[in-house]
Amino acid sequence: MRKPLKISLAIVSLILATTSCAVKKERNTYVDFPKFSYEAHRGGRGLYPENSIGGMKMSIDFPIVTTLEMDCHITKDKKVVVYHDDFLNPKFVTYSDGLELKGKDNKGLIYNYIYEQLQQFDLGLKGNVDFPQQRKISTKIALLSDLIDEAEKYAASKGKKMFYNIETKSNEKKDNVAHPEPKEFSDLMLKIILDKGIDKRTVIQSFDKRTIQYINKQYPTVRTSYLIDAKNTKTVKELVEELGFKPFIISPNYKIVTEQFVKDAHAMGIKVLPWTVNTKEEIEKLKALNVDGIISDYPNLF
Numbered sequence: 001m002r003k004p005l006k007i008s009l010a011i012v013s014l015i016l017a018t019t020s021c022a023v024k025k026e027r028n029t030y031v032d033f034p035k036f037s038y039e040a041h042r043g044g045r046g047l048y049p050e051n052s053i054g055g056m057k058m059s060i061d062f063p064i065v066t067t068l069e070m071d072c073h074i075t076k077d078k079k080v081v082v083y084h085d086d087f088l089n090p091k092f093v094t095y096s097d098g099l100e101l102k103g104k105d106n107k108g109l110i111y112n113y114i115y116e117q118l119q120q121f122d123l124g125l126k127g128n129v130d131f132p133q134q135r136k137i138s139t140k141i142a143l144l145s146d147l148i149d150e151a152e153k154y155a156a157s158k159g160k161k162m163f164y165n166i167e168t169k170s171n172e173k174k175d176n177v178a179h180p181e182p183k184e185f186s187d188l189m190l191k192i193i194l195d196k197g198i199d200k201r202t203v204i205q206s207f208d209k210r211t212i213q214y215i216n217k218q219y220p221t222v223r224t225s226y227l228i229d230a231k232n233t234k235t236v237k238e239l240v241e242e243l244g245f246k247p248f249i250i251s252p253n254y255k256i257v258t259e260q261f262v263k264d265a266h267a268m269g270i271k272v273l274p275w276t277v278n279t280k281e282e283i284e285k286l287k288a289l290n291v292d293g294i295i296s297d298y299p300n301l302f
Contacts, residue, residue, distance in 0.1 A: 031200040033223075033248075033271070034066040037293030038302045039165055041069050041276050042084060046131050046297035049092070049124030049139040051082045056151045060158055064302045067163040068151060069295055072144055072189055074179050077114040080144040080188050086110055086169060086178040092128040093121050096138075111178050115143065131297065144189065148196045164202040165225065165273075165295075166193070168211040182210040190219055205251055209243055216245050225249035225273065230256055236264040249273050251295070254282060259289050266290070 040062070043055030051070050059065050071084040087107040094100060101107075101121075110118070124139030148164075155162045168185055175181045180188070186204075193199050205225035206212050212224040226243060230253035240246055250265055254274035265272045271292035277283050280301050283294055296302070 034163060034293070037067045037163065037165075037271075037273060038062075038065050038299070039067040039069045039273070039293060039295040040065050040299040041295045041297045043068060043070060044297065044299045045128070045134065046278065047133055047300065048135050049137065050128075051084055051142070052123060052139045053142050053147050053150045054124075054137065054139060056147060057154045059299050060151065060155050060160060060162060062299045062302065065162075065299050067165050067293070069165040069167075070147070071167045071169050073110045073169050074185055074188060075113055075115045075118065076111060078180075078188060079115040080192055081110065081115065081118065082142050082144055082147050083110060084169065086171075086174065088121060091130075092126050093123055094126045096120055096122050098122070098125045109178055133298075145192050145196065148192070148198060152196070152198070161201065164193075164198055166202060166204055167227070168204065168206045168208060170206065170208040170211055172208065172210065182208065182214050186211050186214050186218075190215065190222065193222070203249060205249070212247060213244060216247075223248035225251045227275070228252040228256070232256055236261060236268060236270065240268065240270075246270055249292070251275055254286060257286060257289060257291065262289050262291055 040059035042050035043052055044059045048055035048058045056068050059068060070082050072080050073083050073086060075081055087109050088101060088105055090101045090106055118141045122138055124137045127136045128134050151162060168189065170179050170182060170185050179185055193202050199222055203223045203225050204212060204215050205227050207227040212226060215222055216224055224247045226239060226247045228250060232252065236250065239250060246268060247270060249271045251273045254277045257274045262272050273293040273295060274286055274291055275295040277286060277294050277296050278298055283301060286294060
């Protein structure tokens with residue numbers, strides 16, 4: 001009777017040891033999030049054309065910046081591009097020669113163009129009246145894959161490894177009109193992020209809870225952030241119940257952040273990253289509330 005017992009104990013010990021090693025290995029590959037995340041919103045659009053490779057490089061040049069924040073859309077030929085609005089915004093988008101948009105191109109949906117067609121437009125020649133400090137320089141809509149490659153290479157030349165905060169720009173009312181449905185949108189983005197090996201340094205954020213719910217289920221090792229607008233009246237507990245899981249981050253409009261909101265989130269193990277904070281005074285106020293990072297158009301204010 002003793003011999004089978006010894007064999008059983010040996011097997012159990014082996015299983016426990018193997019499991020322990022597997023867990024340890026997984027933990028070791030999970031990169032620690034910045035103690036305080038200094039995030040350049042849209043690659044620092046207050047200073048450089050938004051969501052651009054050049055803007056990301058400029059933001060990397062600020063030693064304090066830990067994280068590159070950006071937005072993604074999907075083109076007609078299923079390419080993932082780094083761009084905020086679901087349409088060509090005439091406020092700052094022109095043709096490559098600087099002429100104003102016209103006809104179907106004026107507010108044309110990104111989802112209606114293949115990537116090569118989008119290369120006829122420019123994001124930086126006109127400038128942006130809302131950001132007078134923004135540099136005027138010819139800038140193209142970039143593929144997410146190209147932007148990651150350039151950012152990784154440039155950061156390495158500076159001795160840095162950047163974190164990425166990438167938003168799925170989707171809306172339930174615009175499925176199959178301005179973008180694919182959440183599953184396809186998310187899968188296209190995550191394929192690139194995983195292929196580029198930055199998944200351990202990436203947070204996927206969205207106002208559209210469907211995308212981060214899907215990502216949490218299908219890509220459980222990828223961190224998620226729930227974006228909250230200024231109209232929100234729900235508590236942290238209610239937001240978590242609404243999602244059906246605890247996100248890594250809740251990212252509210254900075255105007256609705258209170259000391260209690262931060263305390264409630266921290267009590268649940270959730271970080272708070274307010275957006276978009278564009279004055280030194282507001283940055284310091286929010287730091288005093290013990291937030292976990294700041295998203296700003298002006299990385300020079302950090």
